[in-house]
Amino acid sequence: MSAPTRGYTATKDQLQKRLARIEGQVRGVSKMVEDDRYCIDVLTQVAAIQAALDKVALGLLDQHARHCVVEGHGEGTPEELTHELMGAVGRLMRRG
Amino acid sequence: MSAPTRGYTATKDQLQKRLARIEGQVRGVSKMVEDDRYCIDVLTQVAAIQAALDKVALGLLDQHARHCVVEGHGEGTPEELTHELMGAVGRLMRRG
Amino acid sequence: MSAPTRGYTATKDQLQKRLARIEGQVRGVSKMVEDDRYCIDVLTQVAAIQAALDKVALGLLDQHARHCVVEGHGEGTPEELTHELMGAVGRLMRRG
Amino acid sequence: MSAPTRGYTATKDQLQKRLARIEGQVRGVSKMVEDDRYCIDVLTQVAAIQAALDKVALGLLDQHARHCVVEGHGEGTPEELTHELMGAVGRLMRRG
Numbered sequence: 001m002s003a004p005t006r007g008y009t010a011t012k013d014q015l016q017k018r019l020a021r022i023e024g025q026v027r028g029v030s031k032m033v034e035d036d037r038y039c040i041d042v043l044t045q046v047a048a049i050q051a052a053l054d055k056v057a058l059g060l061l062d063q064h065a066r067h068c069v070v071e072g073h074g075e076g077t078p079e080e081l082t083h084e085l086m087g088a089v090g091r092l093m094r095r096g
Numbered sequence: 097m098s099a100p101t102r103g104y105t106a107t108k109d110q111l112q113k114r115l116a117r118i119e120g121q122v123r124g125v126s127k128m129v130e131d132d133r134y135c136i137d138v139l140t141q142v143a144a145i146q147a148a149l150d151k152v153a154l155g156l157l158d159q160h161a162r163h164c165v166v167e168g169h170g171e172g173t174p175e176e177l178t179h180e181l182m183g184a185v186g187r188l189m190r191r192g
Numbered sequence: 193m194s195a196p197t198r199g200y201t202a203t204k205d206q207l208q209k210r211l212a213r214i215e216g217q218v219r220g221v222s223k224m225v226e227d228d229r230y231c232i233d234v235l236t237q238v239a240a241i242q243a244a245l246d247k248v249a250l251g252l253l254d255q256h257a258r259h260c261v262v263e264g265h266g267e268g269t270p271e272e273l274t275h276e277l278m279g280a281v282g283r284l285m286r287r288g
Numbered sequence: 289m290s291a292p293t294r295g296y297t298a299t300k301d302q303l304q305k306r307l308a309r310i311e312g313q314v315r316g317v318s319k320m321v322e323d324d325r326y327c328i329d330v331l332t333q334v335a336a337i338q339a340a341l342d343k344v345a346l347g348l349l350d351q352h353a354r355h356c357v358v359e360g361h362g363e364g365t366p367e368e369l370t371h372e373l374m375g376a377v378g379r380l381m382r383r384g
Contacts, residue, residue: 003132012129019126023119030115033108036099039160043184046153050146051192054285057142062278064135069262070270078262086254088139089281093246094382096147150381158374166357166366174358182350185377189342190286195324204321211318215311222307225300228291231352235376238345242338243384249334256327280331288339 005073007063018056025049057092061085101169103159114152121145153188157181197265199255210248217241249284253277293361295351306344313337345380349373 008015029045068074069081076084104111125141164170165177172180200207221237260266261273268276296303317333356362357369364372 004134006132007135008129008138009132015129016126019122019129023122023126026115026119026122030112030119033104033111033115036102036105038100039103039156039164040180040184042104043153043156043160044187046149046156047184047187047192050149050188053142053146053149054191054282057139058278058282058285060135060139060142061281062274064139065257065261065274065277066271068135069257070274079258082254082257082262084136085257086250088136088143089253090246090250091140091143092146093250093285095150096143150378154374154378154381157377158370161353161357161370161373162367165353166370175354178350178353178358181353182346185349185380186342186346188377189346189381196326198324199327200321200330201324207321208318211314211321215314215318218307218311218314222304222311225296225303225307228294228297230292231295231348231356232372232376234296235345235348235352236379238341238348239376239379239384242341242380245334245338245341246383249331252327252331252334256331260327276328280328280335283332283335284338287342288335 005067007065007067008060011059011063015056015059018052022049022052022056025052054092061088061092064088101163103161103163104156107155107159111152111155114148118145118148118152121148150188157184157188160184197259199257199259200252203251203255207248207251210244214241214244214248217244246284253280253284256280293355295353295355296348299347299351303344303347306340310337310340310344313340342380349376349380352376 025045026049029042029049032042032045064074065085069078069085072078074081121141122145125138125145128138128141160170161181165174165181168174170177217237218241221234221241224234224237256266257277261270261277264270266273313333314337317330317337320330320333352362353373357366357373360366362369
């Protein structure tokens, strides 16, 4: 049985590279804490991770909107899919 | 020579546990992508990571404000330290 | 010549009522400042206005996505419209 | 009886001018809706208002931190005041 095609399927490698880099950034923050680095410098790194995650999220949203909502490869009516997409946007705007 | 004391020094272990958990969450998102999971579910997880990072950031801000700004263990005048703190808040609000 | 139909056309009255309420909230914050109210209470009101604007923005995004992108009433290819929509989401996530 | 001195007291005029400008921006969005302007342009203006409110909030936070928390003009222990300040930062980060 073949795997389902997702909005991100075409750029899966690139997405996983980005996530690996973000994982490394989180590990880097842990190292900064280990080394007793200055609080404000730690916070600047946390904000950088947030920005990187926002980029990942925007990319996923974009590809999902194109592939699943507009091109109709998603399951559900356009109304349902748009509603679901906006739920995701709302969670990202309120952060969780 | 002793390590500098930071706002987070007293709760360093707890902070590193949180960061390890966030690292695991990022790895989990990568696994979801590997498994071709539904875009919206991936996005929900990304929003959860942002929320977890927000909590880490708020904790760091709080401890820094108490230890370095209010109690005067930071280097600089209160005016400088407050300005620096607000720079960090601004970066977190705009995310990076 | 007739007015263009927008995503929000069907709910224009409701949208304008919300905006009028937000305008009143901003005026309320100005009144709080006039009355020398406590900083933290002023900030709580500012956060409430942000939340109300987020709701307006999500509503507009949702209706635009449905009307212009999915149903094809927008000008441009689906690819262009989705890209434009995601630009708007990004500006809202980064706030401006 | 004299009015209480707040963090923003010294720059009250400037703060009220900013709020009046934001009120005008909200009215401007209502006018855009009245004129059936393009959804994405309306959303860009909403994001601009959010950015302006963020600036007001950061200014208030900064002045409150300086005046009430650091200089000790606030009511409460430094610990209580810092906790309260971080509550406000959290509400602004999650927007409401």
